[in-house]
Amino acid sequence: MIEFIDVCKKYKGTTVIDGFNLKIEKGNIVALIGESGSGKTTLLKMINRLIKLSEGQILVNGTDIGTWDPIELRRKIGYVIQQHGLFPHMTIKENIQIIPQLLGKRGEFLEAKTKALLELVGLDPKIFIDRYPAQLSGGQQQRVGVARALITDPEIILMDEPFSALDPMTRSDLQDQLLNIQEEFNKTIVFVTHDMDEAIKLADKICILRNGKILQYDTPENILKHPNGEYVEQFIGKGKIWNNPALIKPIDAAIANPGTISKKRTVLQAMETMREKKIDGLLVVDKDKVLLGYVGLSKMKKIEHGQLTIEQVMSSDVPTIDENGTLIDVVDQFSNTQLGYLAIVDEEDRLKGLITRSSLLSLLGSQFIEKGDE
Ligand SMILES: Nc1ncnc2c1ncn2[C@@H]1O[C@H](COP(=O)(O)OP(=O)(O)O)[C@@H](O)[C@H]1O
Ligand SMILES: [Mg+2]
Structure with missing residues (x-):
């Protein structure tokens, strides 16, 4: 875990990072995002002590990094920068091995590992290992940069706009590779980007910065759904959630308070409730909100006996959708049947909400309506 505690950074009296507090969980991918000059690079470089803090503390796994041996720090924290930072007069192998060499590591093991890492980042060692950086494309150089950061088995990898200079195809490919690496080795990765789509794709949590302060630190889903203020909203771009429909959950299309009733009530009571709420159906639930019927x-209206219980008249095959499903599942369900409604339930079949055709339409319509017009 990485923890910033009341961190400040001043350059000649100008404060660029102010009272900064942030916790990055082990194994998470966190994106730092913000305009140029918002302090992203400064924050990243403070983690590996390339920049000194003016005030405060940074803890890694509970220990103040100020007390770490700098060499140990370099070993535990890999660093990838935008223009890959490869040494032009060194071969790919020499570039990758530079830190282990500095740490006095040599031999067969290091050779084997270098080759394995090149393969991991999608470069054939037979072709690339003895080449010079200038003989590689930008994307290939960046792959080498990632391999170099991984050679010491660091727990933490810091990346400063690692993919921003690449063409879209290469970028997307390297992003996927990073996700694979993260999945396989469970690294903690902190990366800087100015691309919201990249942050949404890669990050478990996104930290939105402005003038050295945090505007919002949350999951991509929560940031897209509940941007904290106008600046964040503008920054992420209007309607961005619609580029990521998998992040829209059934509950986002639900009506606020679906009418419910217990199975012991009577038909008369159900009709009264419906009249009062101006609705034409009720979901039947037990005391734990487990869905029983509709x-x-x-x-x-066809039943004369108002004294019959709900249990006697309800239909028990209610169409449901799992609360963890996506909007795409909801639309699928509706388009495959004649249903007018869909109950949202959790794993224990407890009622979480109700989607009707019209509540779904109003959610889908909302992407075309400016805020304030509603
Ligand atoms: N060495 C330095 N001396 C003075 N000011 C600096 C120095 N490095 C960065 N800054 C200032 O600190 C602020 C944050 O910079 P930086 O962390 O590089 O931002 P970002 O990476 O978000 O673009 C900027 O206003 C920048 O001008
Ligand atoms: Mg920067």
Whole structure:
């Protein structure tokens, strides 16, 4: 875990990072994002002590990095920068091995590892290992940069705009590779980007910065759904959530308070509730909100005996959707059937909400409506 505690950074009296507090969980990928000059690089370089703090502390796994041996720090924290930072007069192998060499590591093991890492980042060692950086494309050089950062098995990898100079195809490919590496080795990765799409794709959590302060630190999903203020909203771009429909959950399309009733109530009571709420159906739930069935108004009108219990008249095959499903599943369900409604349930079948055709339409329509017009 990486923890910033009341960190400040001043350059000649100008404060660029102010009272900064942030916790990065082990194994997470965190994106630092913000305009140029917002302090992203400064924050990253403070983690590996390339820049000194003016005030405060940074803890890694509970220990103040100020007390670490600098060499140990370099070994535990890999660093990838935008223009890869490869030494032009060294071969790919020499570039990758530079830190282990400095640490006095040599031999067969290091050779084997260098080759394995080149393969991991998608470069054939037979072709590339003895080449010079200038003989590689930008994307290939950046792959070498990633391999170099991994050679010491660091727990933490810091990346400063690692993919921003690459063409879209190469960038997307390297992003996928990073996700694979993260999945396989469970590294803690902190990366700087100015690309919100990249942050959404890669990060477990996104930290939005402005003038050295945090505007919002949350999951991509929460940031897209609940941007903290106008600046964040503008920064992430209007309607961005619609580029990422998998982040929209069934509950986002639900009506606020679906009518419910217990199975012991009577038909008369159900009709009264529906009249009062101006709705034409009720979901039947038990005291733990477990969904048992549905009663619709049209069916009740045919039943003379108002004293019958709900249990006797309800239909128990209610169409449901898992609360962890996506909007795409919701649309699928609706388009495959004639259903007018869909109950949202959790793993224990407890009722979480109700989607109707019209609540779904109003969510889908909201992407075309400016805030304030509603
Ligand atoms: N060595 C330095 N001396 C003075 N000011 C600096 C120095 N390095 C960075 N800054 C200032 O600190 C602020 C944050 O810079 P930086 O961390 O590089 O931002 P970002 O990476 O978000 O673009 C900027 O206003 C920048 O001008
Ligand atoms: Mg920067």
